Amino acid sequence: xxxxxxxxxxxxxxxQDGEVIMLxxxxxxxxxxxCINALVNKGxxxxxxxxxxxxVDDFGIGLMLKTRQVKKMISSxxxxxxxxxxxxxxxxxxxxxxxxxxxxTRCMAAAYGxxxxxxxxGVGTEVAIxxxxxxxxxxxxxxxxxxxxxxxxVKAWKGDTHGNLIFRKTTRNxxxxxxxxxxxxxxxxxxxxPAGTLDPDHxxxxxxxVHRIFQGDNYEKRIEQRTVRQKK
Amino acid sequence: xxxxVGIAKRIAQEVKDGSYVNLGxxxxxxxxxxxxxxxxxxxxxxxxxxxxxxFPFEGEEDADLINAGKQTITEVSGTAYFDSALSFGMIRxxxxxxxxxxxxxxxxxxxxxxxxxxxxxxxxxxxxMDLVAAAKNIIVAMQHVNKAGESKLLPECTLPLTGVKCxxxxxxxxxxxxxxxxxxxxxxxxxPGVTVEEIRKATAGKLVVEGEIPEMIIx
Numbered sequence: 001x002x003x004x005x006x007x008x009x010x011x012x013x014x015x016q017d018g019e020v021i022m023l024x025x026x027x028x029x030x031x032x033x034x035c036i037n038a039l040v041n042k043g044x045x046x047x048x049x050x051x052x053x054x055x056v057d058d059f060g061i062g063l064m065l066k067t068r069q070v071k072k073m074i075s076s077x078x079x080x081x082x083x084x085x086x087x088x089x090x091x092x093x094x095x096x097x098x099x100x101x102x103x104x105t106r107c108m109a110a111a112y113g114x115x116x117x118x119x120x121x122g123v124g125t126e127v128a129i130x131x132x133x134x135x136x137x138x139x140x141x142x143x144x145x146x147x148x149x150x151x152x153x154v155k156a157w158k159g160d161t162h163g164n165l166i167f168r169k170t171t172r173n174x175x176x177x178x179x180x181x182x183x184x185x186x187x188x189x190x191x192x193x194p195a196g197t198l199d200p201d202h203x204x205x206x207x208x209x210v211h212r213i214f215q216g217d218n219y220e221k222r223i224e225q226r227t228v229r230q231k232k
Numbered sequence: 233x234x235x236x237v238g239i240a241k242r243i244a245q246e247v248k249d250g251s252y253v254n255l256g257x258x259x260x261x262x263x264x265x266x267x268x269x270x271x272x273x274x275x276x277x278x279x280x281x282x283x284x285x286x287f288p289f290e291g292e293e294d295a296d297l298i299n300a301g302k303q304t305i306t307e308v309s310g311t312a313y314f315d316s317a318l319s320f321g322m323i324r325x326x327x328x329x330x331x332x333x334x335x336x337x338x339x340x341x342x343x344x345x346x347x348x349x350x351x352x353x354x355x356x357x358x359x360x361m362d363l364v365a366a367a368k369n370i371i372v373a374m375q376h377v378n379k380a381g382e383s384k385l386l387p388e389c390t391l392p393l394t395g396v397k398c399x400x401x402x403x404x405x406x407x408x409x410x411x412x413x414x415x416x417x418x419x420x421x422x423x424p425g426v427t428v429e430e431i432r433k434a435t436a437g438k439l440v441v442e443g444e445i446p447e448m449i450i451x
Contacts, residue, residue: 026279026316027302029295052316079355080302088354095354100278101320101362108317120324120365124343124396127361157296169296169313170280176315204315221295227303228290 003163003213004192008038011186011212015044015151018071022107022147022178023051023061024154027080028224030171031060032155034188034216040067048072050149052103052174054084059222065093076100080224099127102144104177109146111180111209116145152182155216156205159189160196163210164203172204180209188216234405234423234450239373241266241450243332243403246371252276254323254363256333257301259373263332274310276328278359280319283311300359320359324366331367333360335374335399337389340416340437342399344372345391357394364395376404376434383436385409385417407431408448409439416440421448 005011012035015021025031036055039047040063047070054073055062064070065083072094078084087093098106099121109117118141122128132143154175157168165187167175179185187205192215195207234242240262247253247267254276255261264286267273275284277299284299285306293304322328337345344364347357364370377383385402402409408421416438419431422445432439 026300027298029279029298029302075356077356077358085354089351097354097356099357099361100316100359101324104316104320105324111317119362121362123365125361125393127357167313167315169294170277170298171296172313172315173280174316177317223293223295223298223304224302225298225304226293227287227305228293229287231289 001162001195003207003211004161005212005214007214008034008188008216009041011035011188011214012038012042012153015039017044018046019044019151020048020050020149022149022152022182023049024152024173024175024178025051025053025060026170026173027053028055028060028222030155030167030173030175031055032153032188033219035153035186036060036063039069040064043067043069045069046071048074050074050147052076052100054078054081056080056224057083059220072096074098074103076103104174106144106147107174107177107181110148111177114146116143118142119144147181149181150183152178152185154179154185154187156187156189158191158193158198159187159210159213160193160198160207161213162195163187163207163213164195164198165189165205165210166198166202167204176204179205184212185210186212188214190219191215233426237262238423238450239403239405242408242448243371243373244268246401247271247273247330249273251329252282252327253330253332254278254328254367256331256360258334260332260334261301263373276322277305278316278319278323278363280314280316281311283308285311320362323362326366326368328367329369331363331370332373333363333370335372335384336378337384337386337391338372338399338402338411339386339389340411341413342397342411343389344394344399345389346394348392350392360394364398370399371401371403372399373403376406383434385435385437387437406434412440418442419445421446423448424450
């Protein structure tokens with residue numbers, strides 16, 4: 001059950017032009033830096049990216065936007081990226097903006113083998129247009145479909161050769177639901193250890209959901225909004 | 233008239249002991265600084281954290297620890313981390329007691345618009361639609377009028393909606409108002425030095441004034 005691949009290039013080698021991929025992270029926190037760089041190097045085009053955010057101009061998914069590799073973004077918040085906004089307003093980029101909880105829950109539905117879920121978010125707004133609705137206990141809900149993504153690319157703190165993953169602090173974010181939602185899940189980790197090394201009680205994503213794993217390198221872990229307080 | 237800190241201080245008075253609170257970006261974030269000492273309040277950050285602490289000291293920032301505004305933050309004693317699906321699960325299930333967020337417009341039946349200006353601004357709704365659809369109590373922190381001097385308290389919202397009939401209370405630089413569907417914006421308190429007439433002029437939607445309106449008490 002060895003799922004280890006050599007590096008990011010090997011992990012993403014069969015992602016074809018036009019593929020639908022999920023990318024974990026929240027803002028720049030916990031993004032799969034190595035795989036994004038590998039996708040930029042490979043030059044894969046016309047990608048549909050499901051990701052909560054779109055990076056910033058010169059980091060994260062922003063790098064793939066700059067090289068025009070993204071045809072469509074499915075996100076909840078894209079506010080920090082000027083190139084993204086330019087491509088969107090000029091019509092070069094398709095964007096599907098959906099509520100953040102709905103985004104996470106459509107991943108969860110895929111992870112749990114459910115075709116769709118009923119959610120309240122977006123009722124009465126333009127998000128509801130064209131969607132099936134149903135009233136439960138007097139409250140209206142929208143039917144939201146599970147994502148069908150060929151690949152999910154996530155970043156974890158530690159992982160083992162069986163694909164078991166552990167995350168650190170707020171990096172669990174979309175990495176965990178997406179890791180469990182992809183048909184083929186690729187995990188890059190800061191530290192890859194032999195199976196049997198991690199405490200089984202501490203595993204966040206069981207390895208059955210993970211198909212390829214490698215230890216990444218040169219993590220920049222850029223901070224988007226560095227905020228500090230002064231020592232008194 | 234209140235400044236941003238004044239609005240945050242007034243909203244902090246609404247926070248109850250033992251509650252779980254989600255703070256939006258902007259003025260709502262400031263509310264954390266003015267929650268009365270002695271209250272046991274747990275802040276939820278929708279990117280996956282319960283028990284959010286203050287900003288770190290310089291040099292102690294951790295790229296793996298941010299809030300929903302992508303700012304570096306810290307843990308408190310008893311912090312718990314989780315993923316985004318679980319985070320919105322607890323929001324959807326009504327476990328978060330109070331949500332405080334900003335708005336571009338609020339209507340007199342409690343509709344809110346805060347995520348899109350067609351043709352101009354496309355940032356996305358983030359978690360706002362999920363929060364307003366689920367929270368038991370939602371307070372809006374905002375300016376009473378926009379930069380062009382137009383009221384943001386309207387008969388009906390003109391911008392794309394974030395949620396319908398969900399806002400309970402609004403705190404602005406001029407007033408505290410309760411939103412009562414079918415009735416309008418019920419004036420509860422005036423900001424220091426502000427008259428009912430000034431509030432009426434700044435409110436495009438129906439303003440309900442019943443009896444003497446007290447002035448806010450802010451430390």
